[in-house]
Amino acid sequence: MRFKWLLVLLITSLSTYAQSGFDASLRQLNERIAEKDQYDQEKNTRINKLQNALELPENASAAKKYELYTRLYEEYKSFNYDKAFFYAQRMQEYGRKLKDPVKIAKGKITMGFILLSSGMFKETFDSLNTVNVRILPDSIKKEYYFLNARTYYDLADFDKDKYYTPVYISKASLYIDSALSLSNPSAYEYQYYLGLKDLKMGKNDQAEKRLMKLLNSHTISNHQMAVTTSTLSDIYIQNNNIDEAIRLLFTAAEADIKSSTKEAAAMLNLAQLLHKKGDIKNAFVFINEAMRDATYYGARQRKLQVSAILMVIAGEKVNSVEEQRRILFIYAALLTLLAAMVILFAFIISRQLKKLRKADKIIVQTNTSLQETINKLNEAEKIKEEYIGYYFNLISEYIAKLDQFKRAVNNKIVTRKFDDMQMLVNNINLKKERDELFLNFDKAFLTLFPNFVEAFNALFAAEHQTKPAADQLLNTDLRIFALIRLGIHDTEKIASILEYSINTIYNYKARIKGRSLVANDDFEAAILAIKAV
Structure with a gap:
């Protein structure tokens, strides 16, 4: 039993270590992307x-x-x-x-x-x-042979055909041998191409040892590092060691960024492996980086290759978001249904209580001395007590379920990191939400049009210029014309967004245009002429 617990502890520790290593590599690659x-x-x-x-x-x-x-x-x-x-x-x-x-x-x-x-x-x-x-000369002849070998190897990988692929690999091996005969055995290219040949011939263990020795015993450039680690990742993919392949591709992608290599496939392969592991979020980030590189490099075939994978990952990302929305919608619908059922049972109980009280009043008013009537009254009282107990127990159960469901939803939201939705369930403050909405709109708009306030005020004499309050980015005057600058010209829609009446918006616009140095008919054109960053 003690050994069993030690084994569990060891596995858990290794898993935690692997995850921390992944997180560190992920963070480091994202830092390199930011420095690209x-x-x-x-x-x-x-x-x-x-x-x-x-x-x-x-x-x-x-x-x-x-x-x-x-x-x-x-x-x-x-x-x-x-x-x-x-x-x-x-x-x-x-x-x-x-x-x-x-x-x-x-x-x-x-x-x-x-x-x-x-x-x-x-x-x-x-x-x-x-x-x-x-x-x-030998130096260029060697380059010629290596390029032919790589062409046949790439063609073999592209075709993946049982008949032609072995033929291409065989031809590539002949070219590799010709190039190696002209190479210095201590040079990087000699060792790398020997490892590549072993890999393509199915000698994965020998290829892994040779390439690992190359990484550990040679001082190599960023581009050579990317090529070597990418090739090593192929070995681990074939051996179904996806985690180690991902680690190597992190290194390769980072080296590609440092060497400004745009035609490399490390970022693309990394996105594919993360997608295979179900990490859609990071796969989507890296496939977009691969597309950015392919677009920059400019080769049409490269862009088509990345686009095919981008559409798959993007589609799954959209489906993931939609699935989360669907689940939240179901939870909200169930919560609403449960609340409606509680209200319905409360209404039924109220009606039953009214009926019982009415029956009790009638029985009291008749004041009959007949035993039958007394028995009926006792029976009615008993029914009354039982109904009250039954319905109150039922209400208590639904309230308990409602509370349990609410806590479950809150826990689910916390797990999904939707903290603002928990605030929405527990304490809806419309004024705060509206103010925050306007503040977020102001921030987003001024990010696009940082000079909007200055450009707007330039249309007025100094005494009519608009200055937002100290705690504001935009005020109502500015917000109306910010919406117009964004292409919203419908006064009714502007009024709806800002929660004013249509007449109020008309009055705002007329007052502002009347103070402008620009003719009224040209004022909105001047607003639309304000440039974004």
């Missing part, structure tokens, strides 16, 4: 320096331009599809101007990488098949 623009700005700064360097004199050498185009391509290749495609074309163009077949081939290989990153397999092969491999 900062990392992108650093990359754009490097790009701007290179683009400024392109402003060369007319007699500048083609070789210098080729070098700058190559560096710009390297910055853009995982950042912006259109720009990378453009500079890959320029590399080929200036390779031809230099009449250098190696530089032309290098441009075709870079073009192949961009096409593959966007999911265009046919076009990738078209570009790579035009490369004359024999003329290439």
Whole structure:
């Protein structure tokens, strides 16, 4: 028995530790997402320096331009599809101007990488098949072989066909072997591609050991970290260790953000795994980030891939919200029904008591000496007592049920963190709610139109300008025209929102327009011209 309790305690501790690790990784990734623009700005700064360097004199050498185009391509290749495609074309163009077949081939290989990153397999092969491999130096030849291997591996993953997938994996392995023969065994790329080959050949344990050793024994860049941990996550997914795969994808997604990599799939895969575990809230956040990256990168195929998953997760998020609303509606309906039943039984009891009192009065007034009448009176009194006890017991039961149901609803609301709904059940304060509604409207409106009050007052002479009270953001004058600025022109609707009569709203508008420096007919147009942030 003691061992059993120790085992339970150990499992509980491990579960708590795993959850705390997940929460820490989740918080850290969200912090990196908040800093994403900062990392992108650093990359754009490097790009701007290179683009400024392109402003060369007319007699500048083609070789210098080729070098700058190559560096710009390297910055853009995982950042912006259109720009990378453009500079890959320029590399080929200036390779031809230099009449250098190696530089032309290098441009075709870079073009192949961009096409593959966007999911265009046919076009990738078209570009790579035009490369004359024999003329290439070992460094570029190695790059050519690695790119062919990755293309066949990606095509195998895309097809997932029992016949073609093994063929593609076999071809990829041949290219991997050719590239490895030209690589330094101590280099990152050598170890990574060996691990990738093991993974694709089904040697998961060997691949895991090799990639883990790579992470622990090499100093690698953010982009290499993202690639390695993403590949490792595939191993854990195949082994059905989803929690470890998610942990690795947190690391990969964070590394992608730090390296401003937009074409990566780590964020997408993370959203899919969280969705699989039922964490719709975080899955929805990350799939939107993946779509933001795909849109920024600009490759149509990438956006289509993310969109398909985004629609599934978004649909389930909507269904989840609707289900919560439906449950709350059912609880509210049951509470209302229970209250109605209590009122109904109270009404029935009241009517029965009135009838019994009337019968008692009649019996007393007859004052008959007959035993039968006395017996009937006693019987009526007995019925009266029993009915009163029965109905009061029934009321007590329903009141107890109502109280129990109310506490259950409150507990449910607390569990779902809908604290304001508990306040609504226990203490409805319409004035406070209305004031809070107006305050929230004012805050939201001034977030969109922070200069609204100044722009509004600019339409009046100084003595007619509107100044809200110290505890207000907007007053009624400003609120009327804030609604008009939002596109609500119907006076009846404005009156309904602000809880004034239609005539009062007409009077407000007429008074305000009459004081304006602008003609009455042009005043609302001037309000609509106030710009948002």
